[in-house]
Amino acid sequence: xxxxxxxxxxxxxxxxxxxxxxxxxxxxxxxxxxxxxxxxxxxxxxxxxxxxxxxxxxxxxxxxxxxxxxxxxxxxxxxxxxxxxxxxxxxxxxxxxxxxxxxxxxxxxxxxxxxxxxxxxxxxxxxxxxxxxxxxxxxxxxxxxxxxxxxxxxxxxxxxxxxxxxxxxxxxxxxxxxxxxxxxxxxxxxxxxxxxxxxxxxxxxxxxxxxxxxxxxxxxxxxxxxxxxxxxxxxxxxxxxxxxxxxxxxxxxxxxxxxxxxxxxxxxxxxxxxxxxxxxxxxxxxxxxxxxxxxxxxxxxxxxxxxxxxxxxxxxxxxxxxxxxxxxxxxxxxxxxxxxxxxxxxxxxxxxxxxxx
Amino acid sequence: xxxxxxxxxxxxxxxxxxxxxxxxxxxxxxxxxxxxxxxxxxxxxxxxxxxxxxxxxxxxxxxxxxxxxxxxxxxxxxxxxxxxxxxxxxxxxxxxxxxxxxxxxxxxxxxxxxxxxxxxxxxxxxxxxxxxxxxxxxxxxxxxxxxxxxxxxxxxxxxxxxxxxxxxxxxxxxxxxxxxxxxxxxxxxxxxxxxxxxxxxxxxxxxxxxxxxxxxxxxxxxxxxxxxxxxxxxxxxxxxxxxxxxxxxxxxxxxxxxxxxxxxxxxxxxxxxxxxxxxxxxxxxxxxxxxxxxxxxxxxxxxxxxxxxx
Numbered sequence: 001x002x003x004x005x006x007x008x009x010x011x012x013x014x015x016x017x018x019x020x021x022x023x024x025x026x027x028x029x030x031x032x033x034x035x036x037x038x039x040x041x042x043x044x045x046x047x048x049x050x051x052x053x054x055x056x057x058x059x060x061x062x063x064x065x066x067x068x069x070x071x072x073x074x075x076x077x078x079x080x081x082x083x084x085x086x087x088x089x090x091x092x093x094x095x096x097x098x099x100x101x102x103x104x105x106x107x108x109x110x111x112x113x114x115x116x117x118x119x120x121x122x123x124x125x126x127x128x129x130x131x132x133x134x135x136x137x138x139x140x141x142x143x144x145x146x147x148x149x150x151x152x153x154x155x156x157x158x159x160x161x162x163x164x165x166x167x168x169x170x171x172x173x174x175x176x177x178x179x180x181x182x183x184x185x186x187x188x189x190x191x192x193x194x195x196x197x198x199x200x201x202x203x204x205x206x207x208x209x210x211x212x213x214x215x216x217x218x219x220x221x222x223x224x225x226x227x228x229x230x231x232x233x234x235x236x237x238x239x240x241x242x243x244x245x246x247x248x249x250x251x252x253x254x255x256x257x258x259x260x261x262x263x264x265x266x267x268x269x270x271x272x273x274x275x276x277x278x279x280x281x282x283x284x285x286x287x288x289x290x291x292x293x294x295x296x297x298x299x300x301x302x303x304x305x306x307x308x309x310x311x312x313x314x315x316x317x318x319x320x321x322x323x324x325x326x327x328x329x330x331x332x333x334x335x336x337x338x339x340x341x342x343x344x345x346x347x348x349x350x351x352x353x354x355x356x357x
Numbered sequence: 358x359x360x361x362x363x364x365x366x367x368x369x370x371x372x373x374x375x376x377x378x379x380x381x382x383x384x385x386x387x388x389x390x391x392x393x394x395x396x397x398x399x400x401x402x403x404x405x406x407x408x409x410x411x412x413x414x415x416x417x418x419x420x421x422x423x424x425x426x427x428x429x430x431x432x433x434x435x436x437x438x439x440x441x442x443x444x445x446x447x448x449x450x451x452x453x454x455x456x457x458x459x460x461x462x463x464x465x466x467x468x469x470x471x472x473x474x475x476x477x478x479x480x481x482x483x484x485x486x487x488x489x490x491x492x493x494x495x496x497x498x499x500x501x502x503x504x505x506x507x508x509x510x511x512x513x514x515x516x517x518x519x520x521x522x523x524x525x526x527x528x529x530x531x532x533x534x535x536x537x538x539x540x541x542x543x544x545x546x547x548x549x550x551x552x553x554x555x556x557x558x559x560x561x562x563x564x565x566x567x568x569x570x571x572x573x574x575x576x577x578x579x580x581x582x583x584x585x586x587x588x589x590x591x592x593x594x595x596x597x598x599x600x601x602x603x604x605x606x607x608x609x610x611x612x613x614x615x616x617x618x619x620x621x622x623x624x625x626x627x628x629x630x631x632x633x634x635x636x637x638x639x640x641x642x643x644x645x646x647x648x649x650x651x652x653x654x655x656x657x658x659x660x661x662x663x664x665x666x667x
């Protein structure tokens with residue numbers, strides 16, 4: 001007999017252990033899928049999760065991919081903590097990239113230490129403004145922020161497409177859909193020769209620290225958490241819900257915009273059609289896997305970044321499509337959400353009594 | 358270019374064809390949402406339907422198996438969503454998102470060996486009538502059976518929701534799961550059924566793409582249509598007939614944009630492509646600010662977790 005009981009309180013150890021359980025279940029599930037598709041699951045998983053980070057270059061690539069993921073997820077944690085469903089971070093990333101890229105093109109050929117900070121700042125502001133659209137519409141017109149933020153992803157993608165094909169395309173670029181390569185002054189400094197890891201990682205780490213400060217040490221952070229736990233309590237306490245919606249969207253948009261500008265001034269160095277392999281969507285998984293906790297998100301971003309790298313390695317060695325990474329990303333979220341059941345319910349295995357048999 | 362009535366007929370026929378996957382997926386999602394469940398996995402279920410339909414068509418060479426198989430695979434993958442949201446009480450938004458991400462990846466893995474294989478011909482009905490009747494011919498005839506089904510579906514859905522007992526039960530569950538449960542309705546069972554139905558319709562929508570619309574398998578070939586279908590349900594304020602109208606508008610913009618591109622029209626193509634998304638936002642704003650209007654058809658408990666204390 002199995003009996004299910006509701007838990008009265010959630011133990012913090014289970015709260016941070018279930019993500020690890022989810023990761024193991026995902027590896028197991030991935031192994032089964034590889035087996036069904038005719039691969040040796042152990043070898044396939046090794047190509048996926050170990051080969052990519054077995055040298056220094058691979059490790060640097062891991063950090064290159066984790067940098068934007070962590071940054072966006074940190075921003076999203078503000079939204080999710082306060083029950084605001086911003087799922088359009090991808091659009092905010094792209095719009096931040098567009099604004100930052102536009103400024104970089106404006107400064108084309110300029111030297112000076114001020115160029116890069118201005119570009120980065122404008123990218124953050126771009127993402128912030130783009131995120132304010134769903135926030136303002138939600139506040140004043142009661143629209144659903146999920147759909148608005150999502151629709152805006154496609155608007156941003158199409159705007160980027162228009163710009164790189166049309167007005168911003170490289171005049172010497174033989175009509176390729178891309179802008180000029182940015183000047184050296186507009187590029188993120190590379191940290192080590194021969195590796196792609198760039199100064200953007202410091203922006204991410206600084207944001208993690210700041211968000212920890214805001215969330216755990218300020219009154220604003222307290223308000224955000226309370227309104228996430230209970231809207232009624234927040235209203236009773238007299239918190240201005242409307243202002244809060246706009247603030248959390250601004251924070252999360254700015255983070256996504258920073259991630260976008262970090263990509264174009266870092267590894268990419270120009271604007272083209274695909275400045276992001278869906279980092280904005282994947283960061284939602286990172287935010288959940290990290291339990292909306294700044295430190296948790298750092299670890300989660302490394303794990304999810306590994307699925308990106310793994311998919312690239314597996315594409316080369318196993319000839320599986322690059323979308324394979326998404327199978328693992330989807331599974332992690334499935335298992336994580338599913339195992340949350342253990343947080344709120346106790347499953348008791350009661351021995352069968354003899355008279356029941 | 359001379360004014361050609363027959364050309365306009367062909368254009369309308371093309372618009373109808375491009376709106377079919379939207380109608381099918383949105384009609385399915387509409388039933389799911391009416392029961393109070395928000396499934397953001399439409400795109401994922403569609404793409405799984407697309408690859409399953411195509412793969413079965415190549416392997417079995419049987420249309421019937423391909424179409425039914427695509428619906429079944431959409432249904433099977435929606436079971437994951439059902440178990441998670443209904444039995445394990447997970448958040449609808451996050452689970453649906455995971456389903457989409459998982460579906461896109463899974464379909465690419467399954468479809469690895471089907472890339473580049475040309476599709477088989479899908480039989481079209483009344484082809485001779487299409488060619489012999491000017492204007493009305495290309496509009497009414499020469500389509501696949503799935504298109505005719507898709508154009509009937511909104512009317513069937515409307516009748517089902519408004520006039521049948523099961524339709525009433527679904528709406529009751531969506532509007533007030535607690536009172537429905539107190540009336541002795543098994544809320545979880547109703548929601549499971551609606552999720553599975555939505556999955557099957559999304560699967561069919563995907564199969565339409567890979568079997569008829571562009572008969573081949575391309576990774577990520579649904580290209581955001583699932584998200585448009587989701588928007589369409591809100592756009593239509595959960596009314597099946599308006600889903601049909603909305604799908605035709607969205608389909609019309611898609612086709613128009615292709616033709617304007619061909620004749621070298623001055624408006625940027627990207628602006629035209631962005632119009633459906635921008636229009637959805639505008640419509641959302643209009644319907645949402647009038648709280649009476651949105652309450653009329655919106656399932657009150659949409660996206661909320663239902664838990665019955667035992």
